[in-house]
Amino acid sequence: MQIRYKIALQFTLIVLTILLVFSGIVYLRAENQRRTSFYDRLSRRAKTTARLLVDVKEFNTTLLKLIDKNSSSRLPEEEIFIYDYRNLLLYSNVEKIAPYVTQERINEIRLNREIKLHYEDRAVIGLVFEGRYDRFVIIASGIDKNGALQQQKLLITLLFAFLGGIFTTVVLALFFAHQSLRPITTINREIGEITAKNLRKRIHQGNGKDEIAQLALNFNLMLERLELAFQQQRQFVSHASHELRTPLSALKTEIQIGLSTVNSPEEQLIILQNLLNDTNRLIDLSNGLLQLARINDTAEDLPFEKVRMEEVLLNAQQEVTASHPDYQIQFDFDQIPDEDHLTLVVGNEALLKNVFVNLSENACKYSSAHQAILRLGFDKKYCIVRVIDQGIGIANIDLPNIFQPFYRAKNALDYNGFGIGLSVVKRIIELHEGIITVTSTPHLGTEFIVKLRHLKGEVN
Structure with missing residues (x-):
């Protein structure tokens, strides 16, 4: 995988994680606020009903049911049950006792003074109401249809925002990765044009400030060292060839002289001495070249x-x-x-x-x-x-x-x-x-x- 795609993928994953965390926090906070708000409304409705029933003499259960039925503040699927100190049903705005209302639940409410729970899709709250002459237990429940609808809309909004953010992130990540790596692409192209025949060519160093410019600078310095090494190698070969040619030519000349004429023993001795001197010179030169090469090759x-x-x-x-x-x-x-x-x-x-x-x-x-x-x-x-x-x-x-x-x-x-x-x-x-x-x-x-x-x- 190319680096630009790796960068785009990694950046996208980072943004995806951030968006997921952010969306999750927003959704959970909204859900918690919805539940808290609905429980508060249930609590107010339950206490208002109990206060009208217990503290206002003009209200009886029949009148209270009638008012409750036509109240604009009635909650969706609202159910309210009021029990006296003997756990006897004093008031209910529905005909049938709900399954979540039990004697054990009433006793639990008296003990804890307030409880909150969910039964199927209902929010249920139980609390103790201090009347003028008695302590009453109120159990109220309802279905937060509007809150659930708003929460569903929020979820859809967050989902579309998440998908849009990911799409935008992918596009921008690819664009900026391409823009960021363009100097490296240029460097690669220029490097590909450099061969042993044009080591003098140098790559562009960009703005001369960032890491890519530093990379180009270091590469140019490496090219200078390579060019110097190539020059030294060429000079070495040229000088070595020249130095080797001189004693070899002398050897050849002495051998030709010895073969072309009939020489006296003294002349032959001189020729042999010259051959020995040239041979020793070749040996010294070869030893020097080997020593120089050996030091460079086996330094480590x-x-x-x-x-x-x-x-x-x-x-x-x-x-x-x-x-x-x-x-x-x-x-x-x-x-x-x-x-x-x-x-x-x-x-x-x-x-x-x-x-x-x-x-x-x-x-x-x-x-x-x-x-x-x-x-x-x-x-x-x-x-x-x-x-x-x-x-x-x-x-x-x-x-x-x-x-x-x-x-x-x-x-x-x-x-x-x-x-x-x-x-x-x-x-x-x-x-x-x-x-x-x-x-x-x-x-x-x-x-x-x-x-x-x-x-x-x-x-x-």
């Missing part, structure tokens, strides 16, 4: 645990110096922690080590002395690691782009590399909800600052 499945940062930095230092014996990395504390929590973070130890291996290798590679400094500190929230070098530095124009895959600063093009390491570092830091910043001065050096929330910072 990575195991996180408590990790001590000084151990991570020492392990990274050992790995870099083992792979590059000519690299020198110094490690020290900015301040000695007085509590264990200050250098304890929650994360993946292997990935965090990879961050500082990459940063340390870059620091040494782009420094003429092949030296780097690792310093560990902390504040109230973060464990802070600084990676410092005195290398070639990074120009201000390049700083905003250094974390993009395959991006390389102009002054770094003469050094081996593919521009993947820093993008991997950035992604790992984002997975750990950390912060990485960089400051650099060309020809003087670069400083990377990594901030990861320590356990004490999480508690605070």
Whole structure:
């Protein structure tokens, strides 16, 4: 069922319930008022008859019956019975005693002084009348034909009003549901027109104030992220293809040279050495691409645990110096922690080590002395690691782009590399909800600052 019909149905049911309750209250109150009014009229008629019979000497039963029969205030099907203190019938305006008049009923009236009841379609009231010399019991009854007719008319009126209200509610509910959901219909139509080829298209945000406008705004923001992801993917494929083509072309050229000419053992050795270098370059590039893809694909499945940062930095230092014996990395504390929590973070130890291996290798590679400094500190929230070098530095124009895959600063093009390491570092830091910043001065050096929330910072 479409949402507009669900809204119309729910609104109709709500209004139906309200109308039913309202109509029921009106009908019941009218019925109660009708009964109360008719009982009051019966009571007045009964007391008037008793007063004329008992207190006015000029009236006898014959005269009273005659007056009662011709009275304009006589109620429909009216019956009045008056009994003296011995429960003997003193007066009746009808010839036959009604079945609801019994000795038990008379005694009940004397005990309770007043009772009201219904007998078939009759309203019956019994009460005690204090005469001059005696206490009399009066039983009066009648049929409220006019009140019943008015009540029936009220019921018909309420029924037609109820049906009319439901019909009007259904029509208006459908209309307003259609009007309210029209922006969503427009959004659906515009979304259907968006494909991978026109991700630049944006949907209309309406008045920019209500929830639907907020939905459109969020969807446009999602489209911007998708467009950016598509652009990054295209750039990634383009750069990866370019980077792969270069060593493959070199491999092909070396193999063609080796096959086309008869070379001396020395020349063959040079060719093999070039093939090995190009193969190693392909392996490094493939490893970098796999690492970048693996981080993006398996981020949610990575195991996180408590990790001590000084151990991570020492392990990274050992790995870099083992792979590059000519690299020198110094490690020290900015301040000695007085509590264990200050250098304890929650994360993946292997990935965090990879961050500082990459940063340390870059620091040494782009420094003429092949030296780097690792310093560990902390504040109230973060464990802070600084990676410092005195290398070639990074120009201000390049700083905003250094974390993009395959991006390389102009002054770094003469050094081996593919521009993947820093993008991997950035992604790992984002997975750990950390912060990485960089400051650099060309020809003087670069400083990377990594901030990861320590356990004490999480508690605070």
